[in-house]
Amino acid sequence: MRSILFVPGDSPRKFAKAMGTAADALVLDLEDSVAAPAKAAARGTVAQMLDADRASKQLIVRVNAFDTGLTLDDLAAVMPHRPDGILLPKSRGGADIAELGHYLSAFEAAAGLPQGTTWIMAVATETAEAVLGMASYTPAHPRLRGLLWGAEDLSASLGATSNRDGAAYAGPFVLARNLCLFAAASAGVMAIDTVCTAIGDLEYVADESRAARRDGFVAKMVIHPSHVDPVNAAFTPTADEVAWAETVIRTFDENPGLGVVTIGGKMIDKPHERAARKILAAAGRG
Known part of the structure; x- marks a missing residue:
């Protein structure tokens, strides 16, 4: 798995386009890309996406965070349709992974799925609490497959006016990135780099991806279909x-x-x- 492309959970059109890319996995998003009034309907749309012919792609559902009160409703809607994995946003550490693991076991049993088949990825850096708790992912929960970092929500948690220092990430966000890398290596799971927000600059995307692979990341999140090819190239050994x-x-x-x-x-x-x-x-x- 090299490229993981986000798809808004309420957009069948964008899902169809994403399925035509070379992305290794798609994240069907029920969180940030779906407005609050549309979340209930988006669950049904994501269920239909999961029922589509997946070809060789892995389909992951990003549920809403535990503190929203929407997580269980999200899981109840999508688990009967066999997502490959669940992406947990705003994870605070290993205890959140264990809690999600218990929920997945119950939903797998209810849907007649083999126990343990649904794996977990977690966004590990969206709050200050989360950054300070990354050591708790070791030893890794059996379902945990990867940890990824992000800078946007962390900016709000820190009260930062920007997460950038010119073209580069500012110090606190570089620290979060590096701690996520160490936490993933310690837990023995995938270290996944954050999205590149320079939508139209594919050379910048390639440079950022090559730097991530150099440092030890094994995959990258993607927010635009045009980024898939440079990300795949960067994470494919020469x-x-x-x-x-x-x-x-x-x-x-x-x-x-x-x-x-x-x-x-x-x-x-x-x-x-x-x-x-x-x-x-x-x-x-x-």
């Missing part, structure tokens, strides 16, 4: 990376008694082997 990874793994396989080998005049040890296996997994070869 031919040179794949060749290096294959060489590293082959060399260690041929020398099982060695902890360090030399490849191209450079010392390669076990951390490099683990990195090589991640590259091949990202390339669909391992």
